[in-house]
Amino acid sequence: MIGGKTKLFGLVGHPVAHVRTPQAMNALFEQNGLDAVMVPFDVPPADLSGALGGLLRIGNFEGAVVTVPHKMAVLELCRDLTPRARLAGAVNVLRRVGEDAFAGDILDGEGFVAGLTTAGHSVAGRRICIVGAGGAASAIAVALAEREPARLTLINRSRERLLALHERLASRFGELDVGIGEDVGGHDLVVNATSLGLRADDPLPFDPERVGPGVLVAEVIMTPEITPILHAATGRGAAIHPGRAMLDGQLEAIFRYFSADGRIGRRQA
């Protein structure tokens, strides 16, 4: 039951009709007997700063999950950032610090790796190609780079974002073989980390003829569960890893981030 001591959390995105994180977080709050609730907030890009500023003025507002298209823009609205959020250039969780500021972290990459691990797939020593250079791709790239792959190749439509991500990774992981490419062929793990596949008329994010048996094709898109590129990859004999695993992999991490330091009280019986 929501009461006067309930802590408020938001999911800030645009649009938000399809989101699933609030349902999952509310179930975790309930299961753990914590007095908190998460509500989706549909915030257009032009209103992001004003909306977050307003939320900080609400005394029992504690934090938010941040999703498309705000993950990069929200970075500059945070007073404190973790090193991995700085490196990824993106934030997907905010926590109130004091009266008037937010701390930010990015858990997307950890969620992606946790999903792979749960499904029995390893990262160390593998040749990995990431297609995309937005918020999700950057977070995944940082988390994978930390796990010592044999090689990391980055591909993206816009050159500017691609070069910026490459530069950040190359300067932080000097020992890592990180490059820019155009062909997903020659890799053990290929990740679609673009938003292509969400809409029925989207083009494929890469040429499926370049994958085959022995290759794992992983996805970030959650709906549909089997995206056109996963379908095509299966037809080529490749193994597949749907996008839902990434969210499942990070729900626990988001819950821990929000409930750390006993900041949420227990629900009254």
Ligand SMILES: NC(=O)c1ccc[n+]([C@@H]2O[C@H](COP(=O)([O-])OP(=O)(O)OC[C@H]3O[C@@H](n4cnc5c(N)ncnc54)[C@H](OP(=O)(O)O)[C@@H]3O)[C@@H](O)[C@H]2O)c1
């Ligand atoms: N499964 C999960 O738990 C999870 C978690 C986070 C995100 N996601 C999903 O990941 C997707 C990407 O999110 P994001 O935050 O990274 O978004 P973003 O920052 O907007 O990045 C979108 C990426 O897709 C590329 N792209 C978009 N349209 C394209 C097109 N027509 N042709 C080629 N490339 C195109 C962009 O390339 P440019 O740089 O050239 O624009 C960019 O690399 C979203 O669909 C989101 O729902 C899933």
